[in-house]
Amino acid sequence: MDAKHALSNASTVSTLKDVIQGISTSLKLHGFSGFWFQGIPHCAYENYHFPEDTSLFSPIALRKPIASVASSPIVAQLQRFYLNQVAANDTNFGLSLDTSKPYVYRLTNEKDTKACALFQKHNIQTVLSWPIVCHDQCRWTGRFMLLSQQSYSEIVLDGLADVLKEAQYKLFECNKPMFNPFLQSSLLKENxxxxxxxxxxxxxxxxxxxxxxxxxxxxxxxxxxxxxxxxxxxxxxxxxxxxxxxxx
The missing domain is CATH 1.10.10.10 (Winged helix-like DNA-binding domain superfamily/Winged helix DNA-binding domain)
Structure with a gap:
């Protein structure tokens, strides 16, 4: 069974849990042991690196686990700990907010020892941030944070982009508003x-x-x-x- 076919099996179900399980099965064939998916505003990189009073999102707001879902409770816990305790001092986090291209975390940088230690604790050798462009969305997009216990050279990249596009489609089909960072943040007051x-x-x-x-x-x-x-x-x-x- 190839990865794309494994994911397509989720097309007959509608629950988020089943879709996540289908995505996890597909990604295992590419060498990934877990993931989290999050809606990211296209202004995230600029707001994070060049914050102003007029910025829609503050750096702190961008380090919140909102508009997201994880492949397992353990990965969800890892995501929360990373965002709350590590991301502020991890150069990888700011670089991964670029929604125009994938980014491979550098886990050997001496400046990012906390991030290295955290992922090593979970036996994760490779962290890959992969945004999925949606042409019908001009303000935000989805992004997969892919976790692997293998080295980057061992990961199967062939066909991965197509699998992730299909995966995002399935997630949005279940509950697209759940991943809208503008809707799930505190930008709007009551009423x-x-x-x-x-x-x-x-x-x-x-x-x-x-x-x-x-x-x-x-x-x-x-x-x-x-x-x-x-x-x-x-x-x-x-x-x-x-x-x-x-x-x-």
Missing amino acids: ARDILQMVANGLQNDEISTQLPISVRGVEYHMESMRKKFGAANRANLIHLAHQYELI
Whole structure:
């Protein structure tokens, strides 16, 4: 059984657990023992390396295990520990936020001894970050963090890109909003997403106020706050961006 065929067996099921199991089976044929998958905003690299007050995501926010799923509870625990305790001082993490290309973690760098020790503790020799481009998403994409107990030279790269594309498709088919970093982060305050949806549906501020437990002034505050946060020129531009971020 080849890796692509193994993953295709998950097409008959719809639960996230079954899809993850199918992906794990496929990736084992390429030499990977585990993975985690996470939605990453395209602005992540810039926001992390060149943070500004206007950045949508702070470096701390980018080190949160949001919009993600792991292949097993052990891998989920490893992910949380790495992000919370190690990533801030690991140069690999910042480099892996580039959503334009795969990145192989360098685990022999003397500056990243904590990362090396952590992965070695779990018998992991290779960590490969692999973003999957989605042409219908201009603001974020999915990224696999692939873990292997083999050296990089032993990993089977042939056909891996196709397997990961199919895997992402299956994950999105189960629950795409779960992996949207804009939706799963704390970018929007309470009621903000409902307000955006109502504005997109053509409602005016006073009409929104009658449907939500909020004053007209409160609606105006939320709209202005979101306009500034997303760098929108006006109300119409804000709704356009909200569609691109898949918030509505």
